[in-house]
Amino acid sequence: MDWFPEFFRPHLPVLVVILPLFGGLLAPFTALIRRGGGIFAWLWTALITAAVFVCATVLLYDVHTGGEAITYRLGSWPEQYGIGYTVDSLNAYVIFVVALIAFLATIYAKDSVIDEIVIDRHHLFYTVWMLAIAGLLGITVTGDTFNIYVLLEISSLTVYTLIAMGGERDRRALVASLKYLVLGSIGATFILLGIGYLLMLTGTLNMADMHAKLVEMHQAGELAGNKTVMVSFAFLMVGLSLKMALFPLHLWLPNAYTYAPSSVSALVASTATKVGVYMTFRFVFTIYGGGVFDSGEDLHFLALCASAGIVVSSFSAIRQVNVKRVLAYSSVGQIAYIVLGFSLANQDGVTASVIHIFNHAVIKGGMFMAIGAVALRMGGTSVDDIKGIGKRMPLTAAAFTVGGCGLIGVPLTAGFVSKWYLVVGTMQEGYWYLAFVVLLGGVLALIYVWRLIEMIWFHEPVDPDKEVEEAPLSMLIPMWILIGASVFFGVNASWTADSAAAAARLLLAGGM
Amino acid sequence: MSLGHFNYWLAIAIIMIGFYGVIARKNLLKQAIALGLFQTGVFLFYVSMGVVRTDEGEPGMAPIWTDAAKTGPFDNPLPHVLMLTAIVVSVSTLAVAVAIIVNIKRRYGTIEEDEILEMDQRDRAQIGS
Numbered sequence: 001m002d003w004f005p006e007f008f009r010p011h012l013p014v015l016v017v018i019l020p021l022f023g024g025l026l027a028p029f030t031a032l033i034r035r036g037g038g039i040f041a042w043l044w045t046a047l048i049t050a051a052v053f054v055c056a057t058v059l060l061y062d063v064h065t066g067g068e069a070i071t072y073r074l075g076s077w078p079e080q081y082g083i084g085y086t087v088d089s090l091n092a093y094v095i096f097v098v099a100l101i102a103f104l105a106t107i108y109a110k111d112s113v114i115d116e117i118v119i120d121r122h123h124l125f126y127t128v129w130m131l132a133i134a135g136l137l138g139i140t141v142t143g144d145t146f147n148i149y150v151l152l153e154i155s156s157l158t159v160y161t162l163i164a165m166g167g168e169r170d171r172r173a174l175v176a177s178l179k180y181l182v183l184g185s186i187g188a189t190f191i192l193l194g195i196g197y198l199l200m201l202t203g204t205l206n207m208a209d210m211h212a213k214l215v216e217m218h219q220a221g222e223l224a225g226n227k228t229v230m231v232s233f234a235f236l237m238v239g240l241s242l243k244m245a246l247f248p249l250h251l252w253l254p255n256a257y258t259y260a261p262s263s264v265s266a267l268v269a270s271t272a273t274k275v276g277v278y279m280t281f282r283f284v285f286t287i288y289g290g291g292v293f294d295s296g297e298d299l300h301f302l303a304l305c306a307s308a309g310i311v312v313s314s315f316s317a318i319r320q321v322n323v324k325r326v327l328a329y330s331s332v333g334q335i336a337y338i339v340l341g342f343s344l345a346n347q348d349g350v351t352a353s354v355i356h357i358f359n360h361a362v363i364k365g366g367m368f369m370a371i372g373a374v375a376l377r378m379g380g381t382s383v384d385d386i387k388g389i390g391k392r393m394p395l396t397a398a399a400f401t402v403g404g405c406g407l408i409g410v411p412l413t414a415g416f417v418s419k420w421y422l423v424v425g426t427m428q429e430g431y432w433y434l435a436f437v438v439l440l441g442g443v444l445a446l447i448y449v450w451r452l453i454e455m456i457w458f459h460e461p462v463d464p465d466k467e468v469e470e471a472p473l474s475m476l477i478p479m480w481i482l483i484g485a486s487v488f489f490g491v492n493a494s495w496t497a498d499s500a501a502a503a504a505r506l507l508l509a510g511g512m
Numbered sequence: 513m514s515l516g517h518f519n520y521w522l523a524i525a526i527i528m529i530g531f532y533g534v535i536a537r538k539n540l541l542k543q544a545i546a547l548g549l550f551q552t553g554v555f556l557f558y559v560s561m562g563v564v565r566t567d568e569g570e571p572g573m574a575p576i577w578t579d580a581a582k583t584g585p586f587d588n589p590l591p592h593v594l595m596l597t598a599i600v601v602s603v604s605t606l607a608v609a610v611a612i613i614v615n616i617k618r619r620y621g622t623i624e625e626d627e628i629l630e631m632d633q634r635d636r637a638q639i640g641s
Contacts, residue, residue, distance in 0.1 A: 146594055153601045157608050164612050171619040175628055178612045182534060182543055185605050189551050192598065193527075196558055199591065 004058045012059045013072040013085040016052055016095060017138045020102075023048035024130030028123045037123030042110050045126040049103040049133065056092075056099035056137075063092040064499075071143075079143065079206045086143035086208070090503035093354070094140045094278045097361050101270045102133045104478035108369050109263035111472050115376050116261045118168055125165060132158035132267070136275045145195045145287075146205045148279060149188065152243070155275070156184045159268055163260040176255035183252040187242030190235045191279075197232030198287070207286050215290040223292060233293050236283050237302070244276030246302070246339055247309025250332045254316075257328035258381075262372025265324060269331055270365035274357045277338050281353075284342070285507040296429060299343035306343060307437040309336035314444030318451070323371050324381045326448055327364065330407055333441060334360045340434065341422050347504055349425030352418050354500035355493075359406070359414035359486065366482035367403035370396050373471035373479065386452065388461030392468040395476055397456045399483045404449035406486045409442045413490040417497065519560040527553030540616065540623040544609040551602040555595045562591040 008015060023044065030037035030044055063070060069088035073079060079086075087095070109129070117125050135155025139148055160181045166173030199205060202213040217223050238249070245253040253273075257265050284293065310333050317329035334356070341353035371381055373396045378385040390397040406415040419438060426435040470476070489496045530553055533546025564572040564585045575586040617623050620631060 146597075150597055150601065153605070157604055160608055160612070164615065167615055167619065171616075172632055174612055174616045174619060175632070178540060178609065178616065181605070181609055181612065182547060185547055186531070186534065186550070189554055192554055193557065196554070196561060196591075200561055205590075 001058050001061045004054075008055075009058070009062075011072070012055050012062070013070060013087050013141050014074065015055045016059065016099065017085075017134055017141060019048055019052050019055065020130040020134035020137065024127045024134060027127040027130060030126075031120075031123040036118075036120035037126065038119070039110075041123040041126045042106075042113070045109075045130060046103075046106050048130060049099070049106045052133070052137070053099045053103040056095045059087060060092045060096045063087055063089055080204060080209055083147050084143045084206060085141045087141060088503075089499065089506055090281065090354070091140050091278065093499050093503055094274065094357065095137060097358050098133070098136050098140060098271045098275065101267065101361055101365050101482075102136075104481055105263055105267040105270075105365065105369075108266060108372070108475050108478040110474045112261065112263045112372050112376055112475070116169060116263075117165060121165075125162075128158045128161045129264075129267070131155075132162060136271050139275050140278055143207050144205050145198065145207060145210070148282075149192050149195060152188055152191070152279070155272065156181075156188060156243075159264075159272055160184070162264040162268070163256050166260045166264070169261075170259050172255065173259035176252075176259045180252040180256045183242055183249075187239045187249075190239030190242070192239075194232045194234075194236035194239060194283075197228050197235065201226075201228045201232065207282065210287050211289060214288065214292050218290070218292050229292070233288060237280075240276060240280045240283065241302075241305070244273050244280060244339070245332055245335055247305055247312060247332060247336055250309065250313070250335075253332055254325055254328040257331065257368075258322055258325045262368070262375050266365050266368040266372060269327070269368050270361040273331065273335050274361055277335065277353070277357060280339075281342060281507060285350075289507070289509075296343070296345040299345055302339055303343040303431075303434060306336040306340035307434060309333060310340070310437055310441040311444070314441055314448065317448040318444065320448075321383050322381055323374075323383060323386055323452060324368070326452065327367055327371065330445065330448065331360075331364055333445070334364065334407070337418065337422060337438070337441070340438070341418075341425060342507075344425045344429050344431070344434075345508070346425055346428055347501070347508060348421050348428060350504035350507055351497070351500045352421035352425055354503045355421060355496050356418035358496055358500075359418050359489065362482045362485045362489075363403050363406040363413075363415060366479050366486065367400055367407075369475060369479040369482065370400040370403065373475045376475070377468050377471060383452070383455055384462045387455050387459040388464075389468075390457035392461070393470050396471050396479070399476075399479050400456065401453050402483050402487060404453055406490070408445045408449055411490075412487065414486040414493070414496075416490055417493040421497075520557065523553050523557040523560060525553075526550075526556060529553075538625045540613050540625060541610070543625075544606060544613065547609070548602060548606050551598070551605070555598060555602075558591040558595050558598070562588040564588065 027041055027044055030040040033040050069086055072085040074083045113125060132155050135151045138151035142148055160177050164174055164177035198210055202210045204210055223229050242249045257269055313329045313332035317326045320326045338353045338356045341349045374386055374389060375381050406413040409415040409419040422438050423435050527550055530546045530550030534543050537543050537546060564587055566585055572585040572587040575589045613623055620628050
């Protein structure tokens with residue numbers, strides 16, 4: 001990738017954050033050209049997210065070819081005093097996923113936003129949209145714990161706002177958004193408390209420094225029975241579990257995803273919880289790594305929560321009459337797979353988690369895009385609306401079907417690859433019951449996905465006389481890129497598996 | 513020992529009172545206020561953390577270096593600075609919460625959580641989904 005200008009190359013880690021941050025702040029000015037910004041607000045957003053995607057791709061390439069972590073010091077301050085951005089093979093990968101989804105979701109948003117958001121607020125919608133992306137990328141790129149908290153709040157506050165924008169069509173979006181706000185703020189404040197205890201113990205906010213100090217204390221035997229470190233770990237785990245919607249702290253998620261505007265569901269469902277999982281990786285393996293709190297026994301409670309989450313959320317998904325809510329409950333289950341993987345704390349388990357971050361992001365992003373296209377053409381997302389769309393919107397229906405196969409974990413889809421690693425990981429630890437839960441989750445997914453697929457292809461439409469056409473190209477292309485990626489990386493998983501294995505080795509070595 | 517840490521006890525007490533308010537109150541605005549209280553407790557916790565004492569129990573000085581005769585101990589300014597940012601975050605959270613509550617009041621005509629839930633259930637019974 002030599003074509004990328006040398007001048008910008010050293011600044012890539014910060015560019016992925018400041019581009020959407022300032023791009024978002026400039027977006028309201030598109031209202032000067034046309035009332036509400038209209039197409040100009042969208043064009044500006046597409047331009048910025050495309051630039052971010054290019055930066056993220058080059059960053060990933062640089063990290064993979066360089067083989068070493070890239071450190072960026074803001075204002076040239078040393079990391080101990082200032083804020084350091086550190087990009088290694090784990091977060092370069094997550095940044096790439098988030099940037100990819102952000103770009104495709106922006107392309108997708110064009111028609112869905114025109115349909116769902118009041119015409120004179122598009123410039124504000126895209127402002128908040130880009131700030132959310134900036135927050136999510138910022139969490140992923142930073143190496144400073146307090147910076148994580150601030151960027152977490154940036155991304156959370158903007159996501160609450162985006163969800164509340166669904167209130168134009170359905171007032172329940174407002175209540176869902178407020179519930180998410182209350183629970184999300186509690187989660188973030190718990191994380192802040194946890195960081196505070198860590199600061200008391202180590203006197204630093206930088207992750208690498210914290211890790212070094214904790215390991216030093218651990219080896220000197222000072223951490224045995226130390227309440228401060230235990231309390232910090234407990235607060236962080238509860239806060240992070242709320243943020244990534246781990247069962248039983250997932251109650252905000254189903255309503256928030258269901259009533260959000262379609263494009264917001266696609267963006268948030270495939271990035272926000274993944275970034276939560278990434279934070280958990282960082283806290284568990286990078287900060288508490290090296291034997292402090294990162295063994296399988298320490299994390300076994302998470303594995304139990306995750307197993308319960310897989311089963312309970314899948315049963316909830318079976319009963320739903322709103323398709324978006326089925327997908328939302330399925331997200332709770334899929335997050336639980338990711339948590340189950342890393343709570344094993346072995347190579348294959350963590351690899352499964354990292355792979356599934358990508359696989360679930362593309363599958364669920366594609367499926368939410370498909371159901372958003374149905375919402376655009378049919379005006380709703382209940383099971384009555386999808387009946388018979390196989391004949392009316394074949395491309396959308398096919399995308400939904402292929403995505404559904406990925407959720408089940410059918411061979412030749414990306415979901416199968418993740419589950420394979422996950423089952424191997426559980427077997428290595430001798431947890432047969434966990435392997436059983438993973439397979440049971442697949443069977444339950446088969447039930448709730450098949451129920452929808454049957455309605456799509458084999459049921460007659462509720463109102464056969466209605467004229468319904470296929471979704472516009474601006475929706476079909478991003479949808480099929482994501483669904484295509486889920487099939488491509490299901491057949492040829494070498495790129496995702498290698499990147500994930502490299503990230504897992506790095507995490508288990510307890511390093512940055 | 514316990515008395516020496518009374519400000520931590522106080523901070524945790526405020527956090528828990530706020531937390532209780534978020535869970536127990538049915539009025540959405542009261543929930544938002546309780547959430548603010550919950551976060552304020554954490555600010556106090558951080559501010560307490562920055563304070564240092566000499567071995568004789570004398571409090572540390574403000575970390576402003578004005579004349580060379582003062583050699584410390586100085587309070588740690590870092591947690592205090594962090595809380596400036598956190599206060600901004602907390603105010604923004606409250607602003608977003610109140611904006612959403614205003615919209616809820618417009619669309620539902622009430623800000624009592626149980627009444628809203630009842631209205632949603634009635635809607636669901638009528639339309640389905």
